[in-house]
Amino acid sequence: MGRGQQMSMYDVEKSIPGGGLRSMTKRRVVVVALVSFFLPFVITSTYLYYTTPDAATEAMLFLQRRPFSGFSPSLTDDTNASSIINDTTGSETNTTDSLDAKQEEVDAEDTDPEAIELDPSETNSSANETSAALESSLQEQAKNSTSEILPLLTMGLSNTTNSTKKEACDLVKGSWVPDSRPPQYTNSTCGFIQGHQNCMKNGRKDRGFLHWKWKPDQCELPRIDPPSFLTAMRDRSMAFAGDSIARNQFQSLLCVLSQVEQPDHTYNAPDDRDNVWVFRKHNFTLAIYWSPYLVHVEDKEITFSSDNQTRTVAFIHVDRLDKAWVDRIPGVDILQLSTGQWWFKRGLFLQEGKPLGGHICDGWAECEKEIGFADPYRTTIRTILRGSLSIPGYSGTTILRTFAPEHFEGGSWNNGGQCVRTAPGGVPVSSLTKWMYDIQMEEFLNVTSATSGSEKDRIKVLDITNLAQIRADGHPNSFMRFQPFAKEFTQKIQNDCLHWCLPGPIDTWNDLLVESLRDAVYKQ
Known part of the structure; x- marks a missing residue:
């Protein structure tokens, strides 16, 4: 047919008497029948698709592209599907790049070749016997499990937890259960995520690790409600002091709160180790101070007789x-203190200015006696808890955050160790983790039992070791660096099984912190 002579099927049907009506009626019947037949399947599959912890990547792309309610439009991402990893070519529109260069230098110290170097004498027989029984039990649980997902696993590392002030619900005893909710922020809606913790931007494809929540046995652990928290903390301040894991948790809280108000960066130390942010509308100050040991440290250059090399x-x-x-x-x-992995490094310990002995005394004259780090660490926990009560001008609440476990499997950080799990469970607690945890809890109880009155209420413990031990799936692993083709990426890089992806399981630490401090935070 020539131009202008073409007819649509609709025109053909109209040309037949009654044909258009009959055809339209038939089509309606067919459409109704098809919809009726397939609708239940569509509804069921859609429900399962969005409520499964291992939600498909496409669904998460959609969820993560959306800015959360109340978030500043100036920082919302575009509608490109790649927004979940914030332009994987490496350019970002947030503040991360301006900080990463300095922070990488700081964080390199956390993975120093000596950072987890232990002397064999450290693991004494009593610690070994206790941890061996626990590790054997947990390994048997993992072996008998039908999968690596152990959401009902409860570690119960110490019975001393319940000796603290009784609450209506023990927040520490519980399990990780599936959670269909999206995270409270993403790397598209928070500009404070460091490069090595920005797992999604760096190419991590699985999203199941974002869909678990900590469920105490007798109650629910609510998420932080940023508007009510900021209102409650109006004209007040909160500070974290510790190492890079403390900063990891600090940045998680900063991300959550920034969904309702963008804070001003009022102080940034030249080495980026100390930072202060102020939420102007609420006059709430949030700060992080670098202090990996929490006690006074002098770094000295020592020449080792064993190899004539000079080391700090x-x-x-x-x-x-x-x-x-x-x-x-x-x-x-509110002040949260934490100190952990740095104690595994070589060091000399002093009290009243006099050397007590050292850790890893192998060829340096100043270290005359090998004593390991356990007793000095115990003394330090006692020092910071007691000492915080008598700091002039400080009358706030001190929280000791317990030891954060690492999850290297198949080796250590520098010899092939990795953390590739995508769901909770499967990694038994190490003797070292239990040892550090027990020291902290024992000294916390010793100090609080010897303290009376209002001062006793000023010292609290944030017990995260149990719930963190189960979340071996929450670390950056190889995605501490940008990997444009994730699965195809073959370049050998160092894995990070110590710090935590943001967003990720570490967000729960702050939920637990705020809920544990409900009386202090929401006081009238």
């Missing part, structure tokens, strides 16, 4: 608080 060694004064945070907390309302 920490001289650690276990009875002197670190002025890096002490001088900055007068007037602070």
Whole structure:
């Protein structure tokens, strides 16, 4: 047919008497029949698709592209599907790139070749016997499990947890259960995620690790409600002091709160180790101070007779608080302290200015006696808890955050260890983790039992070791660096099984922190 002579099927049907009506009626019947037949399947599959913890990537792309309610439009992402990883070519529109270069230098110290170097004498027989029984039990549980998902596993590392002030619900005893909710923020809606913790931007494809929540046995653990938290903390302040894991948790809280108000960066130390942010509308100050030992440390250059090499060694004064945070907390309302993996490094310990002995005394004259780090660490926990009560100008609440476990499997951080799990469970607690945890809890109870009155209420413990141990799926692993083709990426890089992806399981630490401090946070 020539131009202008073409007819549509609709025109053909109209040309037949009654044909158009009969055809339209037939089509309606067919459509109704098809819809009726397939609708139940569509509804069922859609429900399962969005409520399964291992939700498909496409669904998460959609969820993560959406800015959360109340978030500043100026930081919303575009509608491109790649927004979930914030332009994997490496350019970002947030503040991360301006900080990463300095922070990488800081974080490199957490994975120093000596960072987890242990002397064989450290693991004494009593610690080994206790941990061996526990590890054997947990390994048997993992072996008998039908999969690596152990959402009902409860570690119960210490019976001392319940000796603290009784609450209506024990938040520590519980399990990880599936959660269909999206995270409270994404790397598209938060500009404070460091490069090595920005797992999605760096190419991590699985999203199941974002769909678990901690469920206490007798109650629910609510998420932080940013508007009510900021309102409750109006004209007040909160500070974290510790190492890069403390900063990891600090940035998680910053991300959650920034969904309702963008804070001003009021202080940034030249080495980026200390940072202060202020939420102007609520006059709420949130700060992080670098102090990996929490007590006074002098770094000294020591020449080793064994190889004539000069190395930096920490001289650690276990009875002197670190002025890096002490001088900055007068007037602070809530202070969280934490110290852990740095104690595994080589060091010399001093008390009243006199050497007690050292850890890893192998060829340096200053270290005359090998004593390991356990006793000095115990003394330090006692020092920071007691000492925080008598800091001039500080009358706030001190929280000791318990030891954060690492999850290297198949080796250590520097010899092939990795953390490739995509669901909770499967990694038994190590003797070292239990040892550090027990020291913290024992000293916390010793200090609080010897303290009376209002001062006793000023010291609390945030017990995250149990719930963190189960989440071996929450670390960056190889995605601490940008990997444009994830599965096809073959370049050998160092894995990170110590820090945590943001968003990720570490967000729960802050939920637990706020709920545990409900009386202090939401006081009238």
